[in-house]
Each structure stands twice: as structure tokens, then as C-alpha cells.
Amino acid sequence: MTELIDFISNNIQMIYIVILMIFVGVEVIGHVPAVLHTPLMSGANAIHGVVIIGAILVMLGADPDNTLALALGFVAVLLGTLNVVGGFVVTDRMLEMFKKKK
């Protein structure tokens, strides 16, 4: 029990962020027309590409002699970039179609 309380008080800021972000996510998606579900999912898909930040941090902090870690980190950065760039570009292409109609 004390461990749990310690955990909460040590990480209180992050816990706040997690809880608030959950509500923000719910609110933001709230009443979106079904027409936009596909682009929205694609856009959200691009945003979780933020995992690339972690991959970059792994590389920056890696031991220069640890070849395995560097190799895996390289792949992680590569895949993360694919997620980010591909995700945003494909979303833009979907939305470009919506734009033309006017």
C-alpha cells in the first residue's frame, strides 16, 4: 500500500497528464461525422508516430560499442519515421480529395 502511495506521489505530474489527456482524447473525437472517421483514424495513426522520439533517445543514449542496440535502434528510428511521414502524407491525400469538391 505504501508503495502505491509512493508511486502516485512520485509521479503525480505524469498521472495528472494521463488522466487529463484521456478526457481530451474523448472530447476531441466526440461528435465527429462518420465521413471523417477514416482520415481521423489515419491522422491519429500519424500522431502515435511520436514513438520515434523514444527511438531517437535510445540511439543518442546508446553505448557506441553495442552494435546490437545500435542496429535495433536504427530500425526503430526508420520504422518510426515511416509511421510519422507515411501517416501524415496519406492523411493529407485523403483530405485533399475532400477539398476539391468546392
Add this chain to the structure above:
Amino acid sequence: MEYVLSLEIIYLIASVTYILGLKMLGHPETARRGNLIAATGMTLAILGTIFLYEGEVPGFIYILIAIAIVLGTVLGWLKAKRVQMTKMPELVSLFNGMGGASAALIGLIEFEHYQGNTLSMTTILGGIIIGSISFSGSMIAWGKLNGTFKKPLRLPKYNLLNNLIFLGIIAFAGYMVWSQSGSQLFLYILFFGALAYGVLFVLPIGGADMPVVISLLNSFTGLAAALGGFLYGNMVMLTGGILVGSAGTILTFAMCNAMNRSLVNVIFGGFGDTDSGGESGTGSKMQGDIKKTTISDVAILMNYSKKVIIVPGYGLAVAQAQHAIHELEQLLESKGVEVKYAIHPVAGRMPGHMNVLLAETNVEYNKLAEMEDVNPEFQNTDVVFVVGANDVVNPAAHNDKSSPIYGMPILDVENAKQIIVNKRSMKPGYAGIENELFYNQKTSMLFGDAKGVIQKLIAELKGM
């Protein structure tokens, strides 16, 4: 200290752009700008992470990072630019899988650095499990959508088996944290176990339910990214990840609602299985015969109609007949026929996909009618042309309480004077149930691939 501070500010700005971007993506007028804003925030965060990093890093590591980013940018850009509109859903799945794999790899590398710290270890193993499931699951979803795996594969008692495997993975991870075992062998057993679970999780689910699955895996990847943020105390990963995790979950439920299905139903079976016609469950055999018609009959019928409504569906997307249908529409309009499209919210391969497809062909926006607006119009319509749609026009949603789609809002095409249904065969749609519309007195069936049929119709009409 100064550097850390400005990096924190960049992360703060980036977090705001994600929220703003996602919010703007929810409105047609602002959607594109929203996407650009989020992309800008992401670029800032990435550049900031690289250039404001504190600490000595050998030059070759920077070069490696640069190569990975340039390579990923070029590949991702080309892939996204070149993909056909009908293939977009599977591409989203592919990119989602990349993110999941990235999260899992981070965990694999960091495992040895956080030995002995229970909280960090839990975060790392959680990231590996969720990221791996998201990766392998997305790859299967991608394969299903592009037709590599056509049939849902179901092991005997797959639900029980899958749940046991999942519990096994959790228990094993729990043991690893508890025993503080730094064993690399255990780590890779966990990794491959989670990969296998992702495969088994998605394999039994039918191709038509993949949008829901992708949306769910999308929120998984968000969660995996957030766990990475927790590990590093990195705010932008935390906010972005949780935001997507939460928004993705809501989106998943919204998609299920639009199809009048529950998430449990999608995951644990029922229908959603495009290839099994035998699961109707209602037991009531359809009465009467279907009526077949020919291209020239349909052409004559349309030529002398005042008003035609086209109902496009999954079949049109699969046949890539969107350009052909637009040509047909323009031809009919030039002959003085009023033409409209009736768009069901879940028509196509994904919710809203049909709008994207038809917008691609420059169909005028005011010709795309939404369900609620167009339903009262059917009674004044001479011909309804149903192209590759099935469940969204099935009257069982109104009449048959025992039907799995009972209660789903549908297009009331049976109110029109004549109904022409184009399908490849009498195979049921993804709900796996019969459609009494096809046996309606007013309905004629026009069998064949949507694109071929429409092109022949155009040729016939031109000759009149």
C-alpha cells in the same frame, strides 16, 4: 539547463499541436489544416530531440539517425503518395504496425538498462507486449485487406486459446518483473509470444471488420508510445500516446456503433466473416425467385427515367469502379436524368471511405447525399442502382428482430419504383445474411463485376 528548458517548451508546443490537429481533423473545413499543424508539431519535436540533446554523442550515431530518418521519409512519402485510393485502409494498417514495432524495439534495447527498477521494468515489458501485438496484428490486418489472407483462420476453440495465451503472456511478464530476472532469453520469449498473440488475435476476424481492428490496434500503438514516454519522463510521447490511445478507443466504438455491432462481437466472432454464407442463424429461407436483367434493359430503363439514385458499396470500392460510375452519372445527366449518390455512413472499406473515393473522381459534392437526407427521396425515385452494396440496404434491419443487423440504420431503397442490384454473385454481404431486397418484386439483379457492368452500361447508353 537552458537547453533542457527550451526542449521542454518545444515538447509543450508539439503536444498542443496534436490536440489542436486532432480537434481540427473532426471538421471537414479545417481537417487538412489540422493534419498539417500536427505534422509541424511532430517535426519540431523530432528536430528538438536531436539538436537539443544534452550529452556527448559520437558523430557516427548522428549520421546513423540521419540515414534512418531520411530513408524512412523517402520510403514513407513515396508509398503514401503512390497508393491508390482504394488501398488506403491497408496502408494505414501498415504504418500503424511500423509504429508498434518501433515501440517494441525500444523496449528490447532498454531492457538491460533498467534492471532492478520495478516500475521501469513494468513499463518496458508493457511496451514490448503492446507494441508487438500491434505490429503483428497490423501486419495480418494489412494482409487481409490486400487479399493475401482471404479466409478467416480459426483454430479450434480459438477464443479460449487466445485468452489463455494472453493471460500466459501477462503472467510471464509479471513473473519477470517480480523475479527481477535479467534473462535475455526470457525477454525474447516474451517478445515472440506477444508477436504470436497478435497474429492469433486478428486471424479469426473477418476482412470486413478490419477497419475496427485497425482502429483498435491504432489505440494500442498510442498506448505503447505513452509507456515509452513514462519510461523516459518524456512529456510529448506521453501526451501524444495517451491522446491517440484515448481518441482511438472512442473512434473504435464509434465505428462499431455505425455498424450496430459491439466490439466484443467483432473480436470474439459472430459474423464479420465475408466468406461464410451459412451463418445466417435466422433460419428463415428467402421466399420466391430472383429476377435477372440485362445490360440493355437497364440502359433503356435509366435512359427514360427522371431520377436515378446510385447506392455505392464495398463492391464498387473493390472493383475500383469509382471513375466508371462518375462517367455513368455524367452521361445520364447529359440526357436530362437527375442523378444522386446515396452514401451510407459505413459504405466502402472504411467508414467515410466512399466519400473519399467519389471525391477523388470529382463528383460534385451536392450529389453525395447522406442517409438521413436521401431516405425520404426514394419514393420519388424511378430507379435505384445498388452497386456492390448489400447489408446497408437490407430491409431485415427494419423488419426482422432476429437478424444480427436489426436496428442498423439503412437506406430505404425499397421505396423506389425500380431497384437494380449489381453484385458479382448471390453471396451474402459481410453480415453473412440473406437479403430479402433481392427477392422484392421491384428488384432486378444485374450480375457481374461492378466496373465491367458499368462500362458496358455506358457503351449501351451512348448508342441510344
